[in-house]
Amino acid sequence: MQEKQKNTGIVWFRNNLRTQDNSSLKKAIDNHDKVIAIYVFDPKSFKKDSFGFKKTEKYRAQFLIETITNLKENLAKLNITLLTYFEHSELVFKNICTNFKIDAIYTQKEWTREESKTNTLIKESISESINFVEDYDQFLYHPDAVSKKFENIPDVFTGFRKKLEKYVEILPESTISKLSADNLIENNTEIPSLKVLGFDAFKIHRNSAFPFLGGETEALKRIDHYFFETKKVGFYKQTRNGLVGVDYSTKFSAWLANGSLSAKTIYYKIKEYEKEFGSNQSTYWVVFELIWRDYFKYISLKYESKIFKIGGILNREYDWSTDQKVIQQWIDGETKDDFVNANMIEIKETGWMSNRGRQNVASYFAKELLVDWRIGASYFESLLLDYDVHSNYGNWMYVAGVGNDPRDRKFNTQLQAERYDGNHKFRKIWLEKTLF
The missing domain is CATH 1.25.40.80 (Serine Threonine Protein Phosphatase 5, Tetratricopeptide repeat)
Known part of the structure; x- marks a missing residue:
């Protein structure tokens, strides 16, 4: 059995905001006498991107605050203190690693460009002697069991799925142990409010299909x-x-x-x-x-x-538009298509849209309006409660004809409306104008 090290281990929470089945948390607890948890609300996540949308809008910001509040409570049950900051990540880690004798930082492995850049900035701001331990902890099928070379991943989903189902085992969930009460430390940090993050308070829309709390x-x-x-x-x-x-x-x-x-x-x-x-x-x-x-x-x-490039993973060239008026009409639900409009009003009012709706509005944006698909993807990134970088950009590429769809299909939005909203129930909810 590995002997516990005497120094402190940090669990840096990113998109692994749970105490159940968490590899980083398990490793920190198993390897250290002292464990501190950290979550950073990085200002970069709330700034406008190159297309003019806030990277995180109010819906996901509120959901995140609720999630971190719950995480703090659940970690306290394990006798672990969660320190929370609204500050640039590299500054937070520089200060923490100066104030505590930190031996290792445990976190979820991220590889997309912004997350990788943050990693680099943190590593540059702390001592080289501090171990930076990353785990792929967001998969059903763990990468170690799937491929030694990611370039061998098939470009068509069916082949990928069939091989996984036939040959790859799903790992058991990580089991987490409770630490003794003397692991808790004084906590003078606060979880930022919606106002501090730059948003006004709001109420969940009465017709929201996702009225749930975070956590x-x-x-x-x-x-x-x-x-x-x-x-x-x-x-x-x-x-x-x-x-x-x-x-x-x-x-x-x-x-x-x-x-x-x-x-x-x-x-x-x-x-x-x-x-x-x-x-x-x-x-x-x-x-x-x-x-x-x-x-x-x-x-x-x-x-x-490549998943963020206009030509996608196929390097396809289309004559994309960036007409601001057309984009704004799509955002405001003022296109010529009532089914698209209803879905666009739903996301604007609630931060949620059904899977069927997403496929239709994305197809309409890229294939009917012929607008640069990355603008639509960026808008979704801003608004969606369930934004996931890989699924969002993967799905948008797929629908825009620059991703993993071998058929390059286009949705007939009116036929789709007939099939999935034949009684107009959905459209009535979001398109009927009332005074009160």
Whole structure:
């Protein structure tokens, strides 16, 4: 058994905002007598990007505050103090590593450009003797078991999925131990308010399909509700293309995106459900979509910054427009297409949009309006409660014809509206104007 080191280990929380099934947390606890947790609200995440959108708008900012509040409570149950800062990450770590005798920093492995740049700045600001330990902890199928060379990842999803299902085991969840009470330290830091982050307070829209709070506790409640209380998971494949209400889909994506829920936890809860109530296409389909989520992460590992380039991973050239008036009409739900408009008003008012809606509005933006798809992706990044860099850019490339869709399809939005909103229920909710 490895002897515990005497110095302090830091767990730097990023998009792994949970105490259950967390590799970084487990390693820090297993290897150190003293463990401190840190979360940084980096100002860079709330600045405008090159297209003029805030990288994080009010919906996800509020969800994040709720998540960190819950994380702090759950870590306290393990006798771990969570220090929170609204400051540039490199400055936070420089100060922490000066004030404490830090031996190692444990964090989730990130590889996209902004996250990698932050890593570099932190490493430059701290002593080289401090160990920087990163773990791929956001996958269902761990990269160590999938590929030694990411360039070998197939460019078509079906081949990827079939190989994984046949040959790769899903690892068990990490088990976390509780530390003694003397691990707790004085905490003079505060979780920033919405106002401090630059936003006005707001109420959740009465018609929101995602009225949930952020945090691991709420995520686990949602699993319990969707799987065991209502057993709605047994009908998921039939309802997943819905547009109205909270239970047409699992709604796990927002908690998955910031890591307050792990893909493995969902998988093993599905297995628990299947053991008790039986498996069917619907229970499998939840796992199928977790594999899609993994796939976009692997495509990002394979192609790196190409996922942000206008030609995508295919290097395709299109004559894209950047007409501001057309873009604004799409954002405001004032196009010629009522189905697109309803979905765009929904995201603007709630920070949420159904999967069916996302495919339609993205296809309309790229294939009908012929606008630079990266602008649409950037808008989604800003607004969506469940923004995930790999899924967002992967899906936008796919729909725009510069990604992993071998058929380069275009959605007929009016046919889609007939099929999925034939009674106009969804469109009425978001398009009817009332005075009060």
